[in-house]
Amino acid sequence: MFCVRLMQHDLSSDPLNVENLLETRINAAIQLRNNLGLPSSTTNAFRLVNSEGLIVDVFGDLAVVASSAAWVEKYKEYILKCISQFDLIKNVVWRPSIEILKEEGLDLALPDQDLSTSTNQTxxxxxxxxxxxxxxxxxxxxxxxxxxxxxxxxxxxxxxxxxxxxxxxxxxxxxxxxxxxxxxxxxxxxxxxxxxxxxxxxxxxxxxxxxxxxxxxxxxxxxx
CATH class of the missing domain: 3.40.50.150 (Vaccinia Virus protein VP39)
Structure with a gap:
């Protein structure tokens, strides 16, 4: 559990726009993988995003998102929108770490929600x-x-x-x-x-x- 997350060093500058930051970083990650020749005929599985609280792995035309921070859940829809800009991706699986998120004060276990992350999918x-x-x-x-x-x-x-x-x-x-x-x-x-x-x-x-x-x-x- 992280008690403090520092999102911006210089408070004299404009307030941090998280949505713009996400779009910029994810687009840069997509471009970097393209420059590295990913995917290729010998590799269609690779990490797209590796950050504290947010991991995105690509498996063929499927992206799997591992969420373990409250800020990631807050911007879930925008993250999904950014990932969808990768033409390769046709489907996305979102996997929240329920217990870790509880430590951050985010309880996803609401009565009307199906929290089962079991897909029985290989x-x-x-x-x-x-x-x-x-x-x-x-x-x-x-x-x-x-x-x-x-x-x-x-x-x-x-x-x-x-x-x-x-x-x-x-x-x-x-x-x-x-x-x-x-x-x-x-x-x-x-x-x-x-x-x-x-x-x-x-x-x-x-x-x-x-x-x-x-x-x-x-x-x-x-x-x-």
Whole structure:
């Protein structure tokens, strides 16, 4: 929980226009991704916005918004409007962090609201040439899109190595290690739904199940 958020340093200037700021920053983010060649034939999953309280990940033509600050909820409709300016986006899923927002004094649990963020929806994405099935009910937005470069780097140093991926979730790092010709890859996570997807992702990428496997176990207990 943040007690204070500093939105403007110079109080002598014009008052901060949050809507203009959102439009400027989101448009700049869209332009930067275009300049980076995103999306591409090998990557259609990437982070569009990474800020305190607001995360926007793009999965194909779907944008998933993770909201964890009251100011984000206040400007929800305008944020959605700005995201819709990205021609690629056809659908948006809004995922508020209910418990965190409660700490900020914003209780979304009103009697007439359906607060279920469960979609039972899976999406197939590709990142650096590796395919994934992800769940929109998973952690954060359903995928740690901000780790794209780190996953790719791991694949470049895994040749001939034995790799252990702790808290592996749906297998992002483990799959990259296997694609990078690791001798043996083991992923450990306590979530059965995440590991189910991780195992599906082995088959999806035609990887050798004899070289990559996933274990359901508490990470701390496993390390002991």
């Amino acid at each position: 999406v197939k994405i590709v990142e650096n040439g590796i395919s994934y099935i992800i769940s929109l009910d998973g952690q954060k937005t359903g995928f740690y899109a901000d780790q794209r470069e780190n996953r790719q780097f791991l694949s470049t140093i895994s040749d001939g190595q034995r790799v252990l991926d702790m808290c592996c979730y749906t297998g992002g790092f483990a799959l990259n290690a296997a694609r990078g010709h690791a001798l043996e890859v083991t992923g450990v996570d306590s979530s059965s739904p995440a590991l189910e997807l991780a195992n599906q992702n082995i088959a999806l990428n035609n990887l050798d199940p004899g070289r990559i496997s996933f274990l359901k176990q508490d990470a701390t207990a496993f390390m002991k």
